[in-house]
Amino acid sequence: MAEKTDWELKAANLLKAELKRKGVTYAGLVEKLAAIGVVEAEANVRNKLSRGKFTAAWLLQCLNAIEVTELRL
Template sequence: MNSSSEEWAGRTKRYLKAELKRAGVGYAELARRLNEKGLSETEGSITVKINRGAFPAWFLLASLDAIGCKQLRLEDA
């Protein structure tokens, strides 16, 4: 199956949102945690990144680390 970049962006967005929900972490709390790691993010900047579904790999990995997610399961994405 050929997947478009829009489909992958949608999958990635849904995956990150699901992991945030599982961890009980909202965008404001994620911003706080990322700032503690030296990454300058606000609730607003996170909202925009996640809603458009187009964010860099570093943001995905840093976010997952910040919420304590230690495994990336592609079958869940």
């Protein structure tokens, strides 16, 4: 399996941190994504975050779904 790049690791960690900050589990994220019309299985969410491989659009959908309005990089 290929190693995660630094950027993939940063993106995954950023989303994980925001989920933790908001108290949202992967199952909760799936529900919130569904509410905005994004169908995703919990296993897919877990795999995307584990691999660090997802699009910027998906990252923005997740952040929108959990109502993140500000990010500190």
